[in-house]
Amino acid sequence: MNGVRAILFDVFGTVVDWRGSLIRDFSAWGADRGLTVEWAGLVDAWRGAYVPSMNRVRTGARGWANLDTLQRESLDEIGGQFGLPKALSEADRDYLVHGWHRLDPWPDAVPGLVRLKADFIIAALSNGNVALLVNMAKRAGLAWDMVFATELFRLYKPDPKTYLGAAALLGLPPDAVMMAAAHNADLRAARALGLRTAFIARPYEYGPRQVGDLSAEEGWDIVADDIDDLASKLAKKAVLF
């Protein structure tokens, strides 16, 4: 697309399959320990606690805390409902919280990012913290040019300063930057600030019974089936414009 120099990617759900990865990882780990935990339920409830926990930071109800900290607190709150032992060791708790550092990419993500990297600056713009995103990228092979954890701003998306802050640090005006996400709300926030937008469909992010974000809800600049398709569509646009 004419004028786009950088693409910022939402990560959880857009680039990596957090739900499938965590259920696989924890089921194997739990089986080794003879734990009978309802892992799918725990993972869904844990993800459900994510937005409310961030909102307490966003509204100033509590001071800054990064995602690892919020996830650890949420796990302590919800774990018992799904059979997670109360007397979990600190090492076990670390293992589970760091499950969010070990998420597997959707199959199209690594090849799609490699294609895009040839023509664009590709960066994460995620509410995950720096350590989480760096560890994840290293393990999964995500070839980011830059990792914009919103932790760098001590804010969470959709705060406008996260989108505009990333563009400014890249030395680019907002319309030279495209936000790519599987979530319509993320793109709405980005478009309102002048960024370009790409919707990447992930209809199974929340499992087989997903109800939201099944498709593009507005006329985003690009609507793609996956990240590889985004690369193809951007290459075609570049020829057309």
Next chain:
Amino acid sequence: MNGVRAILFDVFGTVVDWRGSLIRDFSAWGADRGLTVEWAGLVDAWRGAYVPSMNRVRTGARGWANLDTLQRESLDEIGGQFGLPKALSEADRDYLVHGWHRLDPWPDAVPGLVRLKADFIIAALSNGNVALLVNMAKRAGLAWDMVFATELFRLYKPDPKTYLGAAALLGLPPDAVMMAAAHNADLRAARALGLRTAFIARPYEYGPRQVGDLSAEEGWDIVADDIDDLASKLAKKAVLF
């Protein structure tokens, strides 16, 4: 080395040859325009203005300004002494300032970083701004896992918060992080905070008449001939410890 998880690299001089790159780049650019500028002198004077200009920010004599801004101001101050036309267009001034985004790596840097990346988190920790470091890495093929521009902290090295801030964002204690630099002062600042240290000799960084930082001035944890040698020495240490 036992316990080291991440290596933070100084960039200017340690990873890239700023002096040789700028003189080559500007000489070719000036020749195309029929300019008679004493480029080597200009580059040396420009680099000479770098520490005093940062010190004005460090001491609070002026508010935050990133390196691109400081370099642009310094160029305006010194350019005339070396024959740079006063009436330089904004595009030409941009070209020269962005010369610092187009620096070539020392020959050992790209292969050395690739080797290190297999076993360690490798990150830039540089006074260059985010745009500069990201553009440089993309052009030169520096496979950073993270780019810690000190701009992210709105501070410059050797402020302790830059070294400790990078370690904290990686979720690592200082002694799990190694600072690698061609400058003894950078390593002194890092060691005082508990980081491990690697000296990388760059005796021609400032050209054939370099007087400082010709060799290790203290017993740094590793003293290496170049970044490839650092990879070899760390691999050997890992076996020994």
